[in-house]
Amino acid sequence: MSHFLYTIIIYPLYALIECIFSLFSKITGNTGISVIGVSIGVTLFCLPLYAVAEKLQEAERKKQKSMQPMLERIKASFTGDERYMMTTAYYKECRYNPVMALRSIFGLLIQIPFFIAAYTFLSHLPSLKGASFLFIKDMGAQDALFKIGSFPVNVLPIAMTLINIVSGIIYTKGLMLKDKLQVFVTALVFLVILYPSPAGLVLYWTMNNVFSMVKNIFYKLKNPLKVFWICTCVGAVLSAVYILFVFSSKMQYKVVFLLGAVLIIxxxxxxxxxxxxxxxxxxxxxxxxxxxxxxxxxxxxxxxxxxxxxxxxxxxxxxxxxxxxxxxxxxxxxxxxxxxxxxxxxxxxxxxxxxxxxxxxxxxxxxxxxxxxxxxxxxxxxxxxxxxxxxxxxxxxxxxxxxxxxxxxxxxxxxxxxxxxxxxxxxxxxxxxxxxxxxxxxxxxxxxxxxxxxxxxxxxxxxxxxxxxxxxxxxxIEPIFHLSKNHQNVVLFMFDRAQSQYIDEMFNEDPSLYEKYSGFVFYNNVVSFNGHTLQGAPGLYGGYEYTPLEMNRRSDVPLVKKNNEALLMLPRIFTEQKGFSAAITDPSWGNYAGFCDLSFISPFPKINGYQTIGRYSALWKKEHWTxxxxxxxxxxxxxxxxxxxxxxxxxxALRQMLYKKGTYWSSDSESGNVKIVLDNYSALDYLKRLTSISDTENGSYVCMVNELTHENLLLQAPDYIPVKKVTNKGTSKYKENLDYHTQIAALKMLGSWLDFLKENGIYDNTRIVIVSDHGCNGYEDDIEPDAELDSQIAGGKYEGRGHYHPLLLFKDFNASGKLIEDDTFMTNTDTPSLLLKGLVENPVNPFTGKIVPLDTHALKKDGVIISISDRHQPAMNGKYKFNIPYSHWWKVKDNIFKASSWSRPTEKEIQQ
Structure with missing residues (x-):
C-alpha cells in the first residue's frame, strides 16, 4: 500500500523535481545552483496552487470573522450540549461546515507532498555527495559550519527558520493570533525536521522560504501580477541571452528555450x-x-x-x-x-x-x-x-x-x-x-x-x-573484421582521448602487457593538431592534408566533405591501390552527424561500415551480470x-532532447556514465568474436574507433572490469584516477586480442597502429611547467599542454621484442604514413590526387602548426572553414615536453 500511495501521490512530483534539477545541471554545471533551480521551478509550478490556496484562506478568514460575534455570544450564554446544538444550528444558518476550516491550512497541505518528494530526491542524490557550494563544503552532509563542543551548528537550517519567520510576519500582518501561531509553529517544526539533514536539502527549503517571502511581499503590492510579470520578463531575457550567446548546446535546445522566453514576454x-x-x-x-x-x-x-x-x-x-x-x-x-x-x-x-x-x-x-x-x-x-x-x-x-x-x-x-x-x-x-x-x-x-x-x-x-x-x-555476434592468414593485414585502432602519460605505469602494474605488446614502438614525443575530435581526428585518418590549417586553406570545399574524405582516404587507398578488403567502424564525426552515420560510405561498395559502440551492451550485461x-x-x-x-x-523535433543520449533527463549521472562505458567496453571485450581469420584472396584493412578511453569510471582491478562495487583499485599511483581505469581496461582487452592473433599465427603479418585524436585536458608530470604558457594555450577552458599529447603505438610486420620507447618528434597525423609505408608505392589521395608522403620528417622539420580552438562542434564553425582566431594557432617543434618548443606562428605561416 505504501508503494501504491507513494507512486500515485509523490512520484509525479519527484519526477518533476528530477527533470528540473537535470535541466539546471546541464545549463549551469553547478550542483548548488541546480538545487536553487529546483526551488525556482517548484515555486513557479506551485504559484497557481498558492493563488487558489490564498483565495480559500481569505474566504475562510472572512467567514470566521463574520461569524465570530455570534459564536462569542453563544459561547457566553450556553454550555455543554446546548452550546453544541446552538453552534451547529448557527453553522447551518450560515451554510458553513466545520470541515471548511481546513481551507485555512490548504497552503501548508500543498507543501507536504512537494516536501516529501524533494526530501526523497535530494536525500539520495549521488551528485550532492562531496559537492561544495559557497560556504558549504559537502552538500551531501550537514553544513556544520562550526561546532560548540561536539555539537555541530548548522547555519542553513537556522537561516531557513529566520527567513520563514520574517516571511510569516509579513504574511500574517493584520491576521488573527491563530493564523500567526500556525506560521511560526510550522517554521519550528521544519527546523526540527531539517536540522540534521544534508545541506543540499536544507538549501532547497531555504530558497523555498526566500521565494515564499518574495511572494508575500508581492501580495502586499498594489498590482502584484504586473510587477511579477515584469520581473519574470527581465529574468527570461537575461536567461535567453545566456543560453543563446554563452551556453554551449545544440541549436534546437536554444530555440525551445527562446520560445519559452518569448511566450513569457x-x-x-x-x-x-x-x-x-x-x-x-x-x-x-x-x-x-x-x-x-x-x-x-x-x-x-x-x-x-x-x-x-x-x-x-x-x-x-x-x-x-x-x-x-x-x-x-x-x-x-x-x-x-x-x-x-x-x-x-x-x-x-x-x-x-x-x-x-x-x-x-x-x-x-x-x-x-x-x-x-x-x-x-x-x-x-x-x-x-x-x-x-x-x-x-x-x-x-x-x-x-x-x-x-x-x-x-x-x-x-x-x-x-x-x-x-x-x-x-x-x-x-x-x-x-x-x-x-x-x-x-x-x-x-x-x-x-x-x-x-x-x-x-x-x-x-x-x-x-x-x-x-x-x-x-x-x-x-557476427564477425565484421576478416583478417587474412596468407596475406598482410593493416589495423588501426583509434582510442578517443587515450593518454601517453599512463603507458609506463600500465606496463609496470601489469608486466604481462610487455609480452602482449611485443614488437610495439611507443612514440611518446607526439603532438595532436587540436584538443578535440572534430579538428584533431581528420589528420589522423587522412594525413597532413587534413590538419586544421590545411583544411581551412581548401576554402572552396565544405568541411563536412573534407572530414569524410579523411575518413575514407586509407580504406580507398587500400582497396583501390592495393586490392585489400576494408572495414571501418564508428567513424569520427562521419557526415558531421551526431550519431553513427555510415551513409557516406555507401558510394564505395568495397568498404564495409559498422557500428560497434552500444551494439553489444545488452548482450554483455546478460552474459556477465547474472x-x-x-x-x-x-x-x-x-x-x-x-x-x-x-x-x-x-x-x-523534441525527441532528441527528451531522449538525451538515452538518459531521459535522469539525475543519476553515474548510470549515464556506466551506460557509455559499457557501450564501448563491450565492443572491445568482444573483439575476438568480432574477428574471423582465414585464407583469403587479398589482405585486409581494419579501422576501429572506440571511446572507452574518453570516459572515466572506477573498474575492478586487476582485470579492470565493470562491477557493482569496486573493492580493488589496483596498485598504480594513478589508482584513484578514473581515466586511468578505463584506459588500462582498453589496453588489456586489446592485449587479449593481440594474443588471439598470435594463437592464430597472424601476428607477424599484421601491422598495427594504436593512436588517439588528442590527449586529456590537464597537466602531465613530464611536461616542463610553465603556468603562463599554459594559460595562453588554455583556449579559455582547458588547462595544460597534455590536451595535445595523444597516444601513439606502432607495430610493424614481423616485429618482436620488448616494447621500445622512441623519442622522435611525431604527430598523430603520421598514422597514414606508418600504415602505408612499404605497402603502397607512391600512394595517392583519391580525393585530391596528391601523393601521401611516406616520410614525414621534412614536414615536421620546422615544427607543426596546431589549433587550440575550443569550437568542437560542427555548428560552432563555418561551412567551409574552422572558426579559428589568430591567437588560437600555435607552433610546436622538436620536443613537446619543453616549454621553449611552443611558440606563436607568424601570420605568413598561417595564411589561409
Missing amino acids: FLPQVVKAVQKLLDGTLSCIVENARVRHTLYLVSCGVLFLLSGTVIPSSLIASSPAEFAGIGEHANPLYFIGNTGLQAAGIFLFWAPCVYFLFGKKVQTVLAFVMTAFVYCALANSYIFMLSYGDVSSSLSFLNATDFKVISFLSLVNVFVLIALFCALPFFIKLRNAKVLISLSSIFALALGAVSIANIFSISKAYSEYKKAGNAQISAS EGGIGDDGKILERNLLFFSFFRQSPI
Whole structure:
C-alpha cells in the first residue's frame, strides 16, 4: 500500500523535481545552483496552487470573522450540549461546515507532498555527495559550519527558520493570533525536521522560504501580477541571452528555450486571446459543467492509457524475453504495472486535483489543452512515429540514431499539430464538444483493448520463456573484421582521448602487457593538431592534408566533405591501390552527424561500415551480470519507461532532447556514465568474436574507433572490469584516477586480442597502429611547467599542454621484442604514413590526387602548426572553414615536453 500511495501521490512530483534539477545541471554545471533551480521551478509550478490556496484562506478568514460575534455570544450564554446544538444550528444558518476550516491550512497541505518528494530526491542524490557550494563544503552532509563542543551548528537550517519567520510576519500582518501561531509553529517544526539533514536539502527549503517571502511581499503590492510579470520578463531575457550567446548546446535546445522566453514576454497578449476564446468559441463549455468535466476526465483517461499501458506494453510485447529477468523482477508485466501507476499518479490523481481547484474558465482552458494533448499525442505516436531501430532493455537505441530533428517530416509534424490546436475550438463550438467526448471515449476503449491484448501476449510469452529454462534471446555476434592468414593485414585502432602519460605505469602494474605488446614502438614525443575530435581526428585518418590549417586553406570545399574524405582516404587507398578488403567502424564525426552515420560510405561498395559502440551492451550485461551489476537495467527501466512513452508522444523535433543520449533527463549521472562505458567496453571485450581469420584472396584493412578511453569510471582491478562495487583499485599511483581505469581496461582487452592473433599465427603479418585524436585536458608530470604558457594555450577552458599529447603505438610486420620507447618528434597525423609505408608505392589521395608522403620528417622539420580552438562542434564553425582566431594557432617543434618548443606562428605561416 505504501508503494501504491507513494507512486500515485509523490512520484509525479519527484519526477518533476528530477527533470528540473537535470535541466539546471546541464545549463549551469553547478550542483548548488541546480538545487536553487529546483526551488525556482517548484515555486513557479506551485504559484497557481498558492493563488487558489490564498483565495480559500481569505474566504475562510472572512467567514470566521463574520461569524465570530455570534459564536462569542453563544459561547457566553450556553454550555455543554446546548452550546453544541446552538453552534451547529448557527453553522447551518450560515451554510458553513466545520470541515471548511481546513481551507485555512490548504497552503501548508500543498507543501507536504512537494516536501516529501524533494526530501526523497535530494536525500539520495549521488551528485550532492562531496559537492561544495559557497560556504558549504559537502552538500551531501550537514553544513556544520562550526561546532560548540561536539555539537555541530548548522547555519542553513537556522537561516531557513529566520527567513520563514520574517516571511510569516509579513504574511500574517493584520491576521488573527491563530493564523500567526500556525506560521511560526510550522517554521519550528521544519527546523526540527531539517536540522540534521544534508545541506543540499536544507538549501532547497531555504530558497523555498526566500521565494515564499518574495511572494508575500508581492501580495502586499498594489498590482502584484504586473510587477511579477515584469520581473519574470527581465529574468527570461537575461536567461535567453545566456543560453543563446554563452551556453554551449545544440541549436534546437536554444530555440525551445527562446520560445519559452518569448511566450513569457507576450503572456498578457496570450491571456487576452484566451479570454476572447472563452467568451466566444469556447463559451458553450464554460457554461456547461457536465460537458466540461467529462471532456477533461476522458482526456485524462486516454493519456493515462496511452502513457501508462499501451506504449509500454507494445514495446515489451515486441520482445518479451528481452525484458524478462531484469533486475529484481523476473516477470516483465511488473514494469507495465509500475509505469501504469506512475501514469495514474499524473493523469488520474494530480491532473483532476489541480483541475477541480479552479473556476469554470480555468477549467475550460485545462479541458481544451488536455483534449488537444490527446490528439497531438495520438498523432505523434502512430502517424509520426519514426523507426529508430532496436531498443535495449535500458531503453537506449542499439544503433546510433538520426532523430531527424530538422527535416521535412518534422516540419510537417509541427504544421499538423498547429492545425489540430487551431481546429479544435471551432469543432467544439460546432458540435458542443459532445462528439469529441464520444471520439475520445472510443479511443480510450480501443487503447484499453490494445493494452489487454498486449498484456495477454506478454504473459503467454513469459510462460514459454520460463518453460524454456529462462533461455534468453539476445543479439548474436557476427564477425565484421576478416583478417587474412596468407596475406598482410593493416589495423588501426583509434582510442578517443587515450593518454601517453599512463603507458609506463600500465606496463609496470601489469608486466604481462610487455609480452602482449611485443614488437610495439611507443612514440611518446607526439603532438595532436587540436584538443578535440572534430579538428584533431581528420589528420589522423587522412594525413597532413587534413590538419586544421590545411583544411581551412581548401576554402572552396565544405568541411563536412573534407572530414569524410579523411575518413575514407586509407580504406580507398587500400582497396583501390592495393586490392585489400576494408572495414571501418564508428567513424569520427562521419557526415558531421551526431550519431553513427555510415551513409557516406555507401558510394564505395568495397568498404564495409559498422557500428560497434552500444551494439553489444545488452548482450554483455546478460552474459556477465547474472546477479546484477552497476547500471541496473531494472531500476533504469522502472524510471525510464514512462519517459519513453512521453518520447513516443512528443513531436519529432523534441525527441532528441527528451531522449538525451538515452538518459531521459535522469539525475543519476553515474548510470549515464556506466551506460557509455559499457557501450564501448563491450565492443572491445568482444573483439575476438568480432574477428574471423582465414585464407583469403587479398589482405585486409581494419579501422576501429572506440571511446572507452574518453570516459572515466572506477573498474575492478586487476582485470579492470565493470562491477557493482569496486573493492580493488589496483596498485598504480594513478589508482584513484578514473581515466586511468578505463584506459588500462582498453589496453588489456586489446592485449587479449593481440594474443588471439598470435594463437592464430597472424601476428607477424599484421601491422598495427594504436593512436588517439588528442590527449586529456590537464597537466602531465613530464611536461616542463610553465603556468603562463599554459594559460595562453588554455583556449579559455582547458588547462595544460597534455590536451595535445595523444597516444601513439606502432607495430610493424614481423616485429618482436620488448616494447621500445622512441623519442622522435611525431604527430598523430603520421598514422597514414606508418600504415602505408612499404605497402603502397607512391600512394595517392583519391580525393585530391596528391601523393601521401611516406616520410614525414621534412614536414615536421620546422615544427607543426596546431589549433587550440575550443569550437568542437560542427555548428560552432563555418561551412567551409574552422572558426579559428589568430591567437588560437600555435607552433610546436622538436620536443613537446619543453616549454621553449611552443611558440606563436607568424601570420605568413598561417595564411589561409
